[in-house]
Every structure is written in structure tokens, then in C-alpha cells.
Amino acid sequence: MSGNVTLKSEMPAVTASGLDNVVAAETALSHVDGEAGRLIVAGYDVEELVKAHDFEGAVAALWAAAGLEPAPSAAEIRNALGRAREAAFGYIPALLSSKRHETVTEGLRTGLSMLADEPGEDAADRDIPAHIRAPVSALGAAAVITAALVRAEAGKSPVAPDRHAGHAEDFIRILRDEAPAAAEVEALNAYMVTVADHGMNASTFTARVIASTKAGTISAVVGALCALKGPLHGGAPGPVLDMLDEIGTRENIEPWLERKIAGGARLMGFGHRVYRVRDPRADVFNKAVTILTNGNERVRFAREVELAALKALRAAKPGHRIDTNMEYYTAVLLEALGIPRDAVTSVFAMARIAGWTAHVMEQERVGRLIRPQSRYVGHWPEGEAAA
Ligand code: CMC
DSSP: OBTTBOOGGGSOOOSOTTOTTOOOOOOSSEEEETTTTEEEETTEEHHHHHHHOOHHHHHHHHHHHTTOSSOOOHHHHHHHHHHHHHHHHTTHHHHHHTOOOSSHHHHHHHHHTTSOSSOOTTSTTTTSOHHHHHHHHHHHHHHHHHHHHHHHHTTOOOOOOOTTSOHHHHHHHHHHTSOOOHHHHHHHHHHHHHTSOBTBOHHHHHHHHHHHTTOOHHHHHHHHHHHHTSTTTTTOHHHHHHHHHHHOSGGGHHHHHHHHHHTTOOOTTBOOSSOSSOOHHHHHHHHHHHHHHTSOHHHHHHHHHHHHHHHHHHHHOTTSOOOBOHHHHHHHHHHHTTOOGGGHHHHHHHHHHHHHHHHHHHHHHHOOOOOOOOOOOSOOOTTOOOO
């Protein structure tokens, strides 16, 4: 270095184009052990977290782990979420009347961006304690918006939320205008708890970068949703179901997979940047959907496709350890719950907002702007040679 000027030859090389193995933050929220296939969330193995908590409990555990003070209890979160759903229902007509989106996830992006980063005391959700108003508003709104958009696509009007109900239960009810079975509520809670947080994935990293600029919680959530919707992240389940439909019959499984892999296609629901073994969340969902459907034909077919895909991927990519990721059984589970495929990513977001907002809380306490560097490989002004 010469003074504060970095010489061209001193710029460090890019560690890896996808920032593989770069540790970008310290967090008390979750830990992904890709070799052991283990996920720890707020101090629990994910399988135990699902047994210990419903979604409200998982939100409380995550926000407490993020250092939120005073940390709300699960009951306080439930109460606040009910109010947030009610407040969100008030602006559904404005959202529906300004429709510019093509998919539910795009509509959710618009709907969430209607929320204020710093909701004032005159806001519809003013009864929610100020220190959790923005994150709770995002969580409540995501459920109400998703249900209303799905219904609007089917030509149905929105159903008003019930502030006294549990979050998962009320979401299914306002989606269908019919009370769900207890097993369905349990399955959706298991799903939402399991995906609530997952290390430094692309959307969470996005949320932390935005939070580091002090842009605010809702801005961070909207940005994170934009990162989530891509098919390499949270947009995979829809294509998983398309794949199962396209394969269609048992006889077609192997030829279809061989054709796709030979053509260079990526099979949706397989592979992961961190897991080198089966994603532990895939097991939670496989179990949940098997209980929910009593292992129906669709689930059996999905299992057969999964086994054949793993065999085909191992034969075609012997140098890579590609296994089933959670999106595979997310697709089958949410389909069994009657969630239309273009809303699956929105339901993922409804749960992941718990993690994003916890990371925002953590990042805001760190307080330092995330601002990495790039290595310039373009042309230098005439007369200057790149070193
Ligand atoms: N199907 C076929 N080949 C694959 C797949 C797949 N699903 N995943 C990885 N590969 C191949 C890839 O083509 C590459 O082969 P080659 O070196 O011959 O080109 C090799 O395996 C290594 O791939 P990579 O690109 O280094 O792996 P990555 O860590 O960048 O990719 C991934 C991770 C999730 C983007 C990728 O596995 C993928 O595209 N999977 C399909 C989409 C999917 O299921 N997404 C959900 C991800 S999990 C949930 C979440 O993050 O939200």
C-alpha cells in the first residue's frame, strides 16, 4: 500500500465467484453443518425445534436469540401477529386494484413494499409494541397478502383474518374460506418452523446488506424476497412440481431424467451450496407429508423420482456430492396442503421473514456498513497499464 491508495497489483483476487466458504457474519441464529446434514436454529436441532414450537414460538426463539429487548413471548407474538393480519387486510383492496404483477410472489413484493419502515403511532398496527411493529407487520402482511392474491387469481374475494387464531391456522382459513384440519395446521407449522432461518443464504445475506445501510426492516425484507424468488434459491418448488407432472408415469422416470441431465439441465430440488449430504429439512417435510396424506400416490411417485434422480445425478456427476434439498419435499408438502404452485415461494417467504427480521436485528446491533470491494479487470485510462 502507498498511503491510502491500493496499487493495481495489490488488489486481492476474488476468493470465489459465489463467495463459497466466505464467512460474512457472526450469528446466534442458525448454523448449517453441510457435512453432517445438521441444522441448528436458535439453539435447537431443527427436528427438535419443530417438536418444541409452533411458528409463533419459533419467531419468539429467533428474535430472543437475535438479542431483541424486551424479547416477546410466543403468546405476545401470537397476539401481535393477529393484529398485524387485521391491519394488513385493510390495504388489500388497494393492492388488488393496482395489480401489475404476474405471479403471487411478485404481488407479495408489491404488497410488502406498501408497509412503512418505521410505522407511526397513527398506523393501523399501532397497537403492536413499537419495537416489534415493523417485523410483525411484515410477517402478518405476508400471510394476508398471499392468501388474498391466491384467491384473487381464482376470482374470489379476500377473507378477513381472525386475530385470535394461530398464524398457520388462520392463513389456511383465509386462503380457503374454510377451517383447516388439525393435521394440516400441524403440517404447515412444521414447514414454517423448519424454514424460518438457514444460515447465510442469498436472501438473508441480502437482508443483512440492506440492514447495514440502516434502510429499515421492511426495505430489508422486500430486498430479501427479491433474492428468494429466483429458481436457484426459493423459486425451485414450482418447477419441482412441473417436473413431476412432466414425468407423469413410472415408465417415463428414467428416460426423462437421462434426457434432461444429458441436455445439461439442472434438476430442481437437488444440490446445495452447503449441504453435501441430504438436507435435514427434506426429511422433516417427507415425514410431515407422509403423515398428512397417509403416503398417497403422489408422495410415493415423488419418492421414486427422487431415488431415480439421485442415481442419475451420481452417475452423471461423479465428482460432485449432489443430494436432495428441502425444496423437493417443500413442493410435495405444500401441494398436499392445497397451496397453488405459484404461491409456494410466497409461503416460504411468510416463514423466512422470521429469520430475515432476526438477522436485521442482529445486523443493526453490529452497526457496521457491509461494503466489500471488487477487483477491476476492465480497461485502464490510456497510458496506464494494468499491473
Ligand atoms: N441438477 C443437475 N446438476 C446439478 C445440480 C442439479 N440440481 N446441482 C448441481 N449440479 C451440478 C452442476 O451442473 C455442476 O456440474 P458441472 O461442474 O459439471 O457443471 C456441479 O453439480 C456443481 O454445481 P455448482 O453450480 O457448483 O453448485 P452450486 O453450489 O453453485 O449450486 C444450487 C447449488 C442449489 C444452485 C444447484 O445445486 C442447483 O441449481 N440446484 C437446482 C435448483 C434448486 O434445487 N434450488 C434450491 C436450492 S436449496 C434451497 C434454497 O437455497 O432456498
